[in-house]
Amino acid sequence: MDFSIPPELQEFRAAVRRFVDTELIPLEDLAEENDGLPDEIVRDLKKKSIAMGLNALEMPEEYGGGGHGTLAHVLLTEEISRAAPGVSSGTIPGASNILLEGTPEQKEKYLIPCIRGEKQDCFALTEPGAGSDAQSIRTRAEPRDGQWVINGQKRFISHGDTADFAIVFAVTHPDRERDRITAFLVDKGTPGFTVGQVHRTMGQRGYRQAELVFDDCVVGPEQILGEPGKGFELGRDWLRNGRIMTAARCLGPMARLIDEGTEWAKQRVQFGRPIADFQAVQFMLADSAIDLYASRMMTYNAAWDDDQGVDPKVVSAKASAVKVFASEAYGRVADRVLQIFGGTGYMNEMYVERAYRNARVERIWEGTSEIQRGVLARNLLKRGMFA
Ligand SMILES: Cc1cc2nc3c(=O)[nH]c(=O)nc-3n(C[C@H](O)[C@H](O)[C@H](O)COP(=O)(O)OP(=O)(O)OC[C@H]3O[C@@H](n4cnc5c(N)ncnc54)[C@H](O)[C@@H]3O)c2cc1C
Structure with missing residues (x-):
């Protein structure tokens, strides 16, 4: 059994540690007092973290990621999380792993910009009536004239207020016992999609959660992520x-x-x-x-x-x-x-x-x-x- 961490990952970890100590930890008071950092500081930190190759470390290189595995991602996350979430979470670009299931066009429009730090996603599953029992979500997406019409409400969605698009889980096949739920990519600004209450929380200042509201929000079939029913x-x-x-x-x-x-x-x-x-x-x-x-x-x-x-x-x-x-x-x-x-x-x-x-x-x-x-x-x- 070999428990050693490869030398290149040890060096990488040491570089991340310096970044955390010199760039992130000094900003903690600012983020704590203002429930986040000013946009220009976040932009600057993103540039620095990308220059260091910290962004989307676990994503395949062909999409601009680091091409490393889960262990490397864990080591990075361990180091970065020495700084408070309000300064560490928004400053290192990344993308949800499930965006890899997208079509080539979806990867171009969503995955790659997330990896480059040009876009941010959010993951919208939880609802007022569906937390631990996530399968009981009630947000509906119904087919109409070749499009999908989404109605419902999500809550506690991290980065919901700042994300450029949401990965939204909705019931598309209510009569089925299995394969009832489909994931959709919904862009900010799509008519019928609004951000509701942004909560103040006990901790994690600067790492905000929001309600997302879908009121006759129409999206095309090209916005389905993965297979219909397999959300x-x-x-x-x-x-x-x-x-x-x-x-x-x-x-x-x-x-x-x-x-x-x-x-x-x-x-x-x-x-x-x-x-x-x-x-x-x-x-x-x-x-x-x-x-x-x-x-x-x-x-x-x-x-x-x-x-x-x-x-x-x-x-x-x-x-x-x-x-x-x-x-x-x-x-x-x-x-x-x-x-x-x-x-x-x-x-x-x-x-x-x-x-x-x-x-x-x-x-x-x-x-x-x-x-x-x-x-x-x-x-x-x-x-x-x-x-
Ligand atoms: C800060 C924050 C950020 C979040 N970010 C996101 C996000 O980005 N996207 C997203 O989709 N969701 C997000 N969530 C939602 C989060 O995943 C849910 O809060 C969590 O899954 C619990 O659901 P709930 O809060 O509705 O609690 P409930 O499901 O109502 O649970 C209440 C209590 O009942 C217990 N309980 C429930 N069912 C059982 C059972 N079967 N057996 C034993 N005990 C049970 C629970 O353990 C808990 O103690 C976030 C939540 C928070 C607080």
């Missing part, structure tokens, strides 16, 4: 990758929290000694290191399997496991490190205060912890342990 399968592919990346996004904050907590424990003096001398504090650091180590190994392993072409069902089960473990571990680490900082950790300007709030959503989006445990249990009962 749910596309959604599943998106989520399998998304769950591994969610785990990767928890690794960076955990590492930074442990670094900051350790440094603080060495410097903060009470009862005439650094608090790092107290076993109660040491144990909180040790438990956090265990959480990070276990999360990291599990995430790398799931990504490695994906790169080796292991059965997608196995990768899917591992993706659920790492998503649960890393997201819950991040919550535990943030909680312990805040405790180590004492009252100082509760202050708004501290990274740990923000990380504590940011961590909470990781157990909810891309499928809640409960849903992932259900997926795992069903897999176990049917196929055994990651068989």
Whole structure:
């Protein structure tokens, strides 16, 4: 078994780390206070990240991506996520993996511009009545005169307010038991497509969610992504990758929290000694290191399997496991490190205060912890342990 990371990826990781430390982390206060960064700063950061080859690292080279696999993407995501989501998420262009299922024309119009940082997509599945039970969506697309007419409402859609187009999931074949849902590419500005409420959230300042409203929104058949009726399968592919990346996004904050907590424990003096001398504090650091180590190994392993072409069902089960473990571990680490900082950790300007709030959503989006445990249990009962 070879657990080493190839030298070229180690160098790449070191370069990303410098970019995060010098370009992204200094902007965190600005993003936190303004719920995002000014457009000109985002444009500038995008240019820099593209020049470094960070954009769409996992996408095939023929479309302008980096041509690397899932493990490389995980390593990049781990490093980038050391900076708060409000400065890291919009500044490194990327594209949803399911855009690779598009026609040549769709790849030209949507995939390639996303990879180049000229367009941004959003993934619109969740609705007011359909969250965990995504198959129960009610947004309808009905055929009329060779076109499709979309009606319905999506909510909690990340980047929904800024995206240039949405990948919208709608019911096209209501009478079928399976293959009822189709994915559509809907451009911003299409008549009948509007952005509704943009939410203020507990954490992740600058990483916004919006409602999308479709009111007799007409799109042509060329806007269907993949096969009609096969939208749910596309959604599943998106989520399998998304769950591994969610785990990767928890690794960076955990590492930074442990670094900051350790440094603080060495410097903060009470009862005439650094608090790092107290076993109660040491144990909180040790438990956090265990959480990070276990999360990291599990995430790398799931990504490695994906790169080796292991059965997608196995990768899917591992993706659920790492998503649960890393997201819950991040919550535990943030909680312990805040405790180590004492009252100082509760202050708004501290990274740990923000990380504590940011961590909470990781157990909810891309499928809640409960849903992932259900997926795992069903897999176990049917196929055994990651068989
Ligand atoms: C910040 C943020 C960004 C998001 N971005 C996007 C996006 O870009 N695109 C998108 O489509 N969606 C997005 N979502 C939606 C997200 O995927 C859903 O919030 C999530 O899947 C949970 O759905 P829900 O919020 O409706 O909760 P519900 O489904 O109502 O669940 C409520 C509770 O019931 C539990 N529960 C439900 N069913 C079961 C069950 N069968 N067994 C056990 N427990 C169960 C859940 O675990 C949870 O604890 C986002 C959400 C947030 C908060």
